[in-house]
Amino acid sequence: MNVSARIDAVYAQVLRRNPGETEFHQAVGEVLHTLAPVLRAHPDYVDTRIVERLCEPERQIIFRVPWVDDRGEVHVNRGFRVEFSSALGPYKGGLRFHPSVNLGIVKFLGFEQIFKNALTGLAIGGGKGGADFDPKGRSTGEVMRFCQSFMTELYRHLGEHTDVPAGDIGVGSREIGYLFGQYKRVTNRYEAGVLTGKGVSWGGSHARTEATGYGTVYFVQEMLTARGLHLDGRRVVVSGSGNVALYAIEKIHALGGHVVACSDSSGYLVDERGIDVTLLKEIKEVRRERISAYAEARPTASFSARGSVFDVPCDIALPCATQNELDEQSAIALVKNSVVAVAEGANMPCTPAAINVLREAGVLFGPGKAANAGGVATSALEMRQNASRHQWTFQQTETQLADVMRNIHAQCRATAEAYDAPENYVLGANATGFLRAAEAMDAQGLV
Numbered sequence: 001m002n003v004s005a006r007i008d009a010v011y012a013q014v015l016r017r018n019p020g021e022t023e024f025h026q027a028v029g030e031v032l033h034t035l036a037p038v039l040r041a042h043p044d045y046v047d048t049r050i051v052e053r054l055c056e057p058e059r060q061i062i063f064r065v066p067w068v069d070d071r072g073e074v075h076v077n078r079g080f081r082v083e084f085s086s087a088l089g090p091y092k093g094g095l096r097f098h099p100s101v102n103l104g105i106v107k108f109l110g111f112e113q114i115f116k117n118a119l120t121g122l123a124i125g126g127g128k129g130g131a132d133f134d135p136k137g138r139s140t141g142e143v144m145r146f147c148q149s150f151m152t153e154l155y156r157h158l159g160e161h162t163d164v165p166a167g168d169i170g171v172g173s174r175e176i177g178y179l180f181g182q183y184k185r186v187t188n189r190y191e192a193g194v195l196t197g198k199g200v201s202w203g204g205s206h207a208r209t210e211a212t213g214y215g216t217v218y219f220v221q222e223m224l225t226a227r228g229l230h231l232d233g234r235r236v237v238v239s240g241s242g243n244v245a246l247y248a249i250e251k252i253h254a255l256g257g258h259v260v261a262c263s264d265s266s267g268y269l270v271d272e273r274g275i276d277v278t279l280l281k282e283i284k285e286v287r288r289e290r291i292s293a294y295a296e297a298r299p300t301a302s303f304s305a306r307g308s309v310f311d312v313p314c315d316i317a318l319p320c321a322t323q324n325e326l327d328e329q330s331a332i333a334l335v336k337n338s339v340v341a342v343a344e345g346a347n348m349p350c351t352p353a354a355i356n357v358l359r360e361a362g363v364l365f366g367p368g369k370a371a372n373a374g375g376v377a378t379s380a381l382e383m384r385q386n387a388s389r390h391q392w393t394f395q396q397t398e399t400q401l402a403d404v405m406r407n408i409h410a411q412c413r414a415t416a417e418a419y420d421a422p423e424n425y426v427l428g429a430n431a432t433g434f435l436r437a438a439e440a441m442d443a444q445g446l447v
């Protein structure tokens with residue numbers, strides 16, 4: 001069987017074995033699609049079924065999460081942790097609390113995490129978890145009780161050398177605090193390295209909160225520089241207004257760019273004077289309100305409940321909200337408005353058709369596995385600080401984050417060129433991540 005036929009067979013098996021998990025199919029399809037030249041150069045990886053093994057999680061955990069709301073009513077949610085690959089280190093990846101969470105979503109995220117984490121060059125395997133819990137409108141007490149119940153089951157699967165969760169959609173430093181407190185209580189251990197994204201006063205790393213958004217902007221800067229372009233004075237559109245989006249906006253402004261629009265799940269806002277990050281943080285992180293409150297507070301801003309934030313003309317677009325938010329139609333609109341670069345702050349925010357449109361138009365495209373790897377890389381730096389019971393300064397940590405992003409960019413570029421596909425960062429990221437994980441799997445035997 002030739003390599004292409006083998007890849008087709010692996011994909012067909014993934015579809016058969018994981019019915020209805022459309023996001024997982026999409027994530028696997030995208031990676032397999034780029035691996036043919038890599039496998040032709042490494043026929044031994046075909047013989048030892050490395051790709052088949054990577055598509056099958058090492059372990060999948062699904063559990064009941066019962067909790068009581070403020071009125072005394074009982075709720076039952078479903079919790080997940082998919083431990084995908086421990087080839088390069090303990091399972092590592094965030095927890096997502098959102099009503100849309102299901103096994104297929106967690107598997108797509110866990111699968112991508114293998115390659116992203118490998119790309120950082122740090123010793124972390126891939127995993128992901130979460131629950132179909134909706135934190136919107138819930139009191140702090142309800143969120144705490146949910147986190148405690150979630151951890152009461154999950155703790156037995158975790159450990160600083162086993163599986164190390166962090167945040168993702170709906171899970172920020174507040175939730176990590178409650179999860180850590182419950183882990184500590186049920187295990188009677190102050191095991192700082194079991195979770196990342198902790199508060200900086202109790203084992204967290206400086207710059208972890210900022211890392212994903214900042215890292216995405218560093219990646220964009222590297223792509224632009226490689227083409228002889230720069231960020232200064234560029235119009236930028238960012239989707240979302242959560243952790244990743246907020247710090248992407250902050251860093252774009254610090255480097256001379258001009259962010260004119262952002263969004264949340266209720267719609268998008270345009271502020272030609274430039275998004276005021278302090279106000280946006282106050283509304284989204286402290287008051288936990290909708291972005292329309294921003295438009296009410298700033299006369300220069302307007303809010304729209306309909307349409308897409310990517311219809312706003314820009315030089316650079318950073319999708320930083322959720323999967324499949326930037327579709328073919330949005331990509332066509334961006335190209336029509338002469339977009340220069342698109343980088344994925346979120347995981348899989350661009351549909352395959354959108355990526356085709358962008359790449360065919362010559363737009364610089366930074367895939368999430370590379371462009372948003374700064375968050376998990378800084379989590380690995382947090383684990384390193386926890387292991388040595390030491391804390392670096394903000395600047396020391398940010399310098400290392402910038403180095404990691406520069407290296408990721410250089411490696412993606414070099415790999416793409418080696419496979420005769422210059423500027424193809426999708427191939428560069430997938431092939432580099434795959435080769436790192438594959439080499440370790442090969443050395444560790446059939447496990």
Ligand code: NDP
Nearest residue numbers: 168169170212240241242243244264265321322346347375
């Ligand atoms: P947050 O929960 O902090 O923010 C999510 C943002 O996206 C909010 O503005 C939210 O709007 C919006 N959003 C979420 N789901 C939807 C949806 N279904 N439709 C429209 N808008 C939506 O999450 P993060 O910023 O942490 O995560 C954003 C993305 O980045 C995710 O894809 C995540 O996997 C990825 N990522 C996160 C990392 C991290 O370190 N946190 C690291 C790498 C990637 P609303 O407020 O209305 O819900």
Ligand code: 2IT
Nearest residue numbers: 093094166168375376379
């Ligand atoms: O998608 C991601 O990389 C994250 N949500 C961060 C994972 C982590 O372990 O820091």
